[in-house]
Amino acid sequence: MTSQDIQQHIQSVKLALQRSQLTQANASIQQLLSQQLTQAQQVDVLYLAAVASRLTGQHQEARSHIDTLLSLRPDHGRAYQELAYNYEALNQSQDAATAFFNATHFNPALVSSWKKLLVIYQHHNDKAAQQLAESQLAYLHSLPSPILGAYDLMYEKQLSAAEQVCRRFLSQHKHHPEAMMLLAEIGVQLKVYSDAEFLLESCCELYPENERAGAAYQGLLSKLGKFPKAVEVARRRLANAPNNNAVKGSLAHALVGVGQLDEAIDIYHSVLEENPDRPSMWVSLGHALKAKGDTNDAIVAYETAAKHNKSFGDAYWSLANTKTYTFSDEMLAQMELQLQASNTQLEDAIHLCFALGKGFEDRAQASKSFEYYCRGNSLKKRTLPFDIARTEAALEAQAEACDEALMNEFSGCDAPDPIFIVGLPRAGSTLLEQILASHSMVDGTMELHDILSIASSLSNKKKAYPYNLADLTDEECIALGEQYLSQTQAYRQNAPFFIDKMPNNFVHIGLIKRILPNAKIIDARRNPMDCCFSGFKQLFGEGQEFSYSLTDIGRYYRAYEKLMDHWHAVLPDFILTVQHEDVLHDLEGQVRHILAFCGLPFEPECLSFYQTKRVIKTPSSEQVRQPIYKTGMQQWKPFEAYLEDLKAIVGE
Template sequence: MAKPDSAIEILDSLISQFPDYARGYQELGYCYLQRDKAKAAHGFYQATRFNPALLSAWRQLEAIYKEDDQQQALTLCQQQIEFLLSLPKPILGATDLMHDGQLHKAEQVCRQFLTTNKHHPEAMMLLAEIGMQCKVYSDAEFLLESCFTLYPDNDRAAAAYQSLLSKLGKFPDAVEVAKRRLKQSPDNFTVKVGLAHAFVGVGNLDEAIDIYSALLLENPDRPAVWVALGHALKAKGDTSKAISAYEKATEFAEDFGDAYWSLANTKTYQFSDAWLSLMKEQLSKASTKLDDCIHLCFALGKGLEDKGDADGAFHYYHKGNDLKKRTLQFDIARTETALNAQKTAFTEESFSKKEGCQSPDPIFIVGLPRAGSTLLEQILASHSMVDGTMELHDILGIASSLSNQNTPYPLNVGSLGAEALKLLGERYIKQTRPYRQSAPFFIDKMPNNFIHIGLIKKILPNAKIIDARRAPMDCCFSGFKQLFGDGQEFSYSLTDIGRYYNAYLSLMDHWHTVLPGDILTVQHEDVLDDLEGQVKRILDFCGLPFESACLDFYKTKRVIKTPSAEQVRQPIYQTGRAQWKPFEAHLEALKSIVGGTD
């Protein structure tokens, strides 16, 4: 005899542990089908969100939408069903496997299909998506570039290629793809949004803002576009207009978590009690999507922290981190192993100042997120001889391209000849040229480049490297409070972030040993206590003359796209110090890992 109540209880428990488990939601939909049509629809809808290849769930939704006469939802549902039915069965099956987390099986099915169906566009796009999930980005880029070239009229391929280029930080290339798409579909809303996103990537903010504004003038009921407009305005430094755009998004979608988090992520916005109540209400609704719940939790954490409610704030920070972590497949032990591999690959004898590209142009600012790197970037970018850019992905891309050799990266770097090292350095200089203006030096502020200092000094021996460091408790807890747009998967657990901090310190100690004098460590607290002294120290390390504009860094107008954008447009202040203290009762696990109380 069927026992739906017991099944529902088991499924609810399962979904609480795995909140993105599509088949669990699908089974919930079936359990509710004969007793609660609304809950059934919610179950099937959530199932299709986490696994868009679940054809049976789409068909159940189709029947429900027909019965309820939901024409717009029905149209979208039928379009998806038609698309899934158009796929070859092996590709449909592989898509299902991929969304189910079975990446290896999905890849096998996909590759087997391609052996007899060479250059099939859907198979190429799927294999590229699997590659992205496995973080084999160079393979994914090759596949999508090939697909884009072979099928120039396939906008799905073009959109996927553009999206990957943006993810890899190749924004100038993304702009070119977006412009080509727009030529083919000049009235397409999605294509116009894609072009605006690409313009933001290269820093053409005015052009992006014009596109977003025109689209919203035609139809203001576009909450995601309001948020995108807000991001562009915030990067430009127009925070008040950015806030208005974020608030506008919530008018059209009260459960749109990204809008609330974007407000919180200005770091200066103060939520009213009414707003906090509204966010809690949206979080409690069963209809609120998982991604919105995660954003709402982080926004509530920030809002309650600003109110002085540390316990309430930590509750939501912890909940948001927990939900986010359950959607990831992150293993801190694997990361520690990868960082240790850098120590094995690079010894003091590995380096030669005579090899590689001899350009002195780059100044790398590395470290952990939320450690003060944006402040150092703003100080240096205020110098007349230094261009500020953004968090450039080019070193990560070069490292990724070296990962596909017989000997894995970084162990294969030592076997690269002088010419190969020079070409890689020249490739980096060429790729970063579009982000520069006319100054002789430029900043690459990608924090994760601390992992690749060995590679950097092999291909760019004259590059300057500055390590932005912050006291462990402040740095780790600040990272734990931050919902990152992409990457930084170590930050969603206090244990993981503590272990990552220690692994970072250990690797930096290694770099200082094998590259004596080549890295300047700048302690964030020292900058707060003695700005002028630290500025002179930084400029001296970079071989730059002192300029008072570096002390007045907050007056410098430039594009800033990191969470600290608004903070570094203000003079030095001490309020960010020891922000973890009110939360101390909840941070024993972190303290036990990083040690000390600072």
Template sequence: MTTQDFQQQINAIKRAVQGSQLSQATAMVEQLKARSLVAAQRVEVLYLAAVINRLSGSHAAAISELNELLALRPDHGRAFQELAYNHQATGDAQQAASAFYRATHYNPALLASWKQLLAIYRQHNDAAAEQLASQQIDYLQGLPPPVLGAYDLMYEKQLGAAEQVCRQFLQQNKHHPEAMLLLAELGIQHKVYHDAEFLLESCVELYPDNLRAVISYLSLLAKLGKHQKVVTISDKQLSRFTDNLQIMMARANALLGLNQTAQAVDMFNALLASDADRPAVWLALGHAYKTTGDTDKATHAYLQAAHYHPQFGDAYWSLANMKSYRFDDQSLAEMVTIAQQPSISIEDNIHLCFALGKGFEDSQDYEKSFAYYSKGNHLKLHSVQYDIRRAEQAIEAQMKACQPELFSAKSGGFPAPDPIFIVGMPRAGSTLLEQILASHSDIDGTMELHNILSLASSVSGQKKPYPFCLADLSTEQCYQLGKQYIEQTRYYRGTGSFFIDKMPNNFMHIGFIKRILPNAKIIDARRDPIDCCFSNFKQLFGEGQEFSYGLDEVARYYKAYIKLMDHWESVLSGEVLRVQHEDVLDDLEGQVKRMLDYLGVPFEPGCLNFHQTERLIKTPSAEQVRQPINRQGQGRWQPYQAQLAPLLKHFDNA
């Protein structure tokens, strides 16, 4: 069924409902259900079916439809609102209250649900919750109806429709702050970071008293790795918004991003000294200690976060993600109980599932382990609404746009030899390679920098989108873009002549990198496909890497990555050094010398003793690379072989 045909039938059902022709609407819904529908279409049909059943008084049937819908889209705010109405109609006040709460959690623009919650809070004399609900109602009622409608569309994942409504409103109401904030948020969700940053910067300048604009701007700058800018703006804004916790946290996290860890730790501890009941601050403090290798203090901080917020899934996942930490049987049992609580949010449940997956893996209960890994991935994949075809299409676009003539006929770029890019799949050994190279006296390790992604976003033109616009970049543009990269990344460097940018996803942008930084070195960190893919499947990433939350998706992404790397080898022969993780395990000294020869720096024995190098490490592999070379990560998928058919089928000949 084409998208147009489907939409026509959906519109016909809506007209029938509006005309109170419920029998006709039911018949049309049943016809649609019998068709072959993609998940998003099925969600829309189930929602309409639930509405029709509720209006017909068939509340049990409506609840059944909604439960099926929520299995497909567990963060569907309007579905929870419908569920609440049905529980209300059947006299189940407790279930109704829970559903209204979840509705507002996943779609904060649902004014009707907030009003229902306000009445519930007043009935229970919950003054703090009543104040929160009243503030949100006042805020939503103060929004122009088109903006409120656009927010509703955004929270229900209808991003295109939300953007269209928002842009139409801004054409008539230029510089409206709430519409600017919404359009910026839509830009962030579309990963058009350059446009979003410009919008938020403008909004803060135009409306300096708008705290929401300030917080959104700082959040985006942090996402883009512009930590120095966050510190500068935070210092300025704290004079206006004195002692604001969100701004102070933004500043402390930025200091952490700039490797000023001692100052960040001091800020976190000061915040906790004034109020220990701040789980998010304990979590951030734990992350700070983890980057320095102080696992005892990190463990204590994460446990405190869980103590003050027992449903705080990220606290448990952070413990599990330290790799060396082991949950005892009592802790696992308590976590299972928490994960089953009806009030737990999807986000916390996802974190708990990954933590339980790791916990049961450590206790060698592989059946339970995989069940929790699988559940966590299922929830995450449906929450992010990821479509692997978009990544595959983006890679095809890179191959089509970046042909040999792009590099042979073009000149320019900033000639600095400083950058060393380590690219590839996550969980492929890039942190190990970075730790080895950063143990050299002339090479600085930094972190996974967002600067290439940000610069690439900034060049996408109106006539030609990225990467097809690369052919139109002038010599001067390439020079200035390369210079910008060097200047922007100076904050993260030490005194070495060279520095490492280990953002793995930069493999997508090698063509762009070689246009703006022709002398940059690029290392492709490669690992056994099944070890690599399964390691991704078990890892809950802080952001991005959405491909990792499905066995089929991660396998297809890996194969697309290999295809693109083969393309770079064909058009940029010899420019990229491939380093196989298993070869490093087999012959550390030989591979170290091979990398240093490629980089043009002399051999230093310190690179072989990389685990003794003291530096801040902010990736999941932080603990592993502080140990001598070992094979603990090899073959970790084998106890799960029976459950990994969707992955293994992609690599039958590997």
């Protein structure tokens, strides 16, 4: 069958099920299952097979189809709803309740599952859960039917179909707030961030009292690293709802983003004093304390979160992610027990796997550690629509578009202020940032999203980015450079230079050269096996989707290396490559080299960088608050037997 034939067969099965033509549906399903299907088609067919099996009373067969489906897509809400229906039919009420909960967790638009949960909560006299279910059902019932349907499509990852439904509705109901918010959320998932931001900003202007719009807008601003604006939105929301603890927490999160840690910590403490049973807020408090350098207090906050909710995976991962914490035997056993529990949520399971990987690595149990790292990465990867081939093509497009002729055109803003540190995550960029931020003429900031945001805005032009870089006029280049400086001003103090440590900016060096020709760029390199394996062990808060497969991360490293070779060829002397191992072996020599490249005089404070007090929000925060050490080198060696696929791509 062709792909088109398969889609037509899938539609015919849906129609047959709607008409209760089960024999016909089952025959078509068997025919489809014998075909070579894409993963998306396989998910669709398995779901229909589960429905058909349940309707014919074949509950074990239905379970088998659902198990296979969830192994491909562990976040498939409707699969959990089907699972719940089967448990109900078998009078397994507790399992059914758990499955209905999972269904609404992954697809909050499933009215049937919410109704089932409401009955369960009423039966158990769980007032808080009952109120939540009633509130969600009231909201879903208030939505226009097409928008509810579009939400369902979006949660099931059918983004194109959801977008079509939403745009069709908006063409007839201009400025409908729920439709605008939904279209923005679809835009976020499609990574069309500038469109999503415009929609939410417009929605907030049109409906300033709409709390859902305000929360969505602030959430997107934080995702994009636009924390100064996020603080503004949060304060406006809090003025409308001064007693709303969720809004208080969101303000604190935004304040951490701009480095106003004391006010953020005070807010977290005030909310937790009122109600200490808030595990996620304890974790947020821990993050703020860790960024400030109060590691011991951060650990207490993370441990408190785990005490309030023993299955809260983020609490354990946050402890592991300090890189200095050692789990006790009791806590390791507790984590393993929680991971085995049938009611543990997917996100918690992912966090627990990474935490257990770190815990057993610290005990030199490489086999067990790697088993958990693999399991966590596999679960995470199955929730992401990532294709390494598309990323490789995008990096090749940068090299093709930004040829030597274009890179020799000098325009843009003349300011020499920014020092960009680029490369792969876990390559030693935080150490370089800390060294430079210890200089009296340099402000340390954080991983700023502004170049990525400018690149995203250029993607919406008639000619695709990066090919439209050649079409930018001198005036446009100057304006974009000035825009970057204006947007990043809030993160600076009074030094003449500042650091932007967003690793992914290596992709956009051509854009940087066009709009900020006097900027400095430092490429942080590390032994590829150490760098890639360190990335594989890291559960990132956002992005870095290539890191959840050893093959993907190896291919990404090679594509990065190839693109950096291109930048060096077309921009000689514009980029300084700093090898992490060289810094460890010859700190002073490398520091002098880096400072000379940046046009900065030598200052001995850069050698005692670990004494510099500043906000650090990356996983390496504790590692750069101590003198140089070499124990991070060759950490992949104990796992060598499991890394053949990676070694075949990047070598040693």
